[in-house]
Amino acid sequence: MSKKVVWIIGIAIAVIGLLFCIEQFLAASYVVKTGLKIMLFLVLPLIWALRYERTQIATILGLKGFTYKGLVPGVLIGAGSFLIILAAYAILGTFIDFPAIAHNLQSKLGITPANFLWVGLYVIGINSLLEEFFFRGFVFLNLRGNTPVWFAYVFSAGSFALYHMAIIAGWFNPILMTLALTSLFVVGLVFNMLNRKSGHFLNSWVAHAMADSAIILVGCRVFNIL
Structure with a gap:
């Protein structure tokens, strides 16, 4: 295993942890947690890439030939x-405790009906970009040429699913939680497949942003906005 692979895997595990x-455990607002996420998902990988890869930003982001x-x-x-996602909501919505999710979002993150739409815009446009840059652009695209392809797929998708476990903990019963994590893992595999062909993470970012749009629509139901 090369030094580069060790660095990428180590950074991914440390960031997820x-x-x-x-x-x-951090009693902080959504804004503070967002700032920390930007540091870990974007700034840290860019610093590593500029320091050890010594390449241009366009190369790091995989934008050459876009x-x-x-x-x-x-x-x-x-x-x-x-x-x-909308079909899943229509089928499984009656099994989900929406008031409990709303309480969790308000108590842990300070997300309320008053600011939810602004948070939704951030999630669709920026948070999806951060996640795709890290899990696909940094982790998957760097691992695919330096490890067996199956490992790059599984590690990136698995990391993506485990990262979300901390966010959605307490939202669902064990069965729905297992279904959600399995779905996230499969989504990660599909997004990796998109990016393997294109060589950049923008394809999965577009798909991720569109999927998040559906989730935000469901979130409007959680807060009785729609």
Whole structure:
């Protein structure tokens, strides 16, 4: 295992562990936690890349050779994800304790009906970018050429699912939690597949943002906005 691979795996494990502690034990507002997430998901990998890879930002972000036409697969997957999430809500919505989720969001993160739409815009446009840059751009695309492809897929998707476990802890019963984490793992695999062909993380970002749009629509139901 090369030094580069050890660094990437070590950073990923450390970041997920820190974010788990931040989500579960740090009594801070959503804004503070967002700032910490930006540091861990964006700034830390960029510092590492500039220090050890000594490449241009465009190369680090995988933007060389980018074309808008190449985003078509991401749009198609995103549209499918949007419809699947709304369908899942229609089918499983009666099994979800929405008041408990709303209370969890308000007590832990300070997210209320008054600021939810602003938070939603951040989640769709920026948070999805941070997650895709880290889990796909930094972890997967760096591992795929330096480890067996299956390992890059599984480690990136597994890390993506485990990271979300700290966020959604307490939202669902054990069965729905298992279903949610399994779904996140599968989504991670699909997003990796999108990016393996394109060589950058923007395809999965488009798909992720569209999927988050459906989640925010469901969130509006949680806060009785719609």
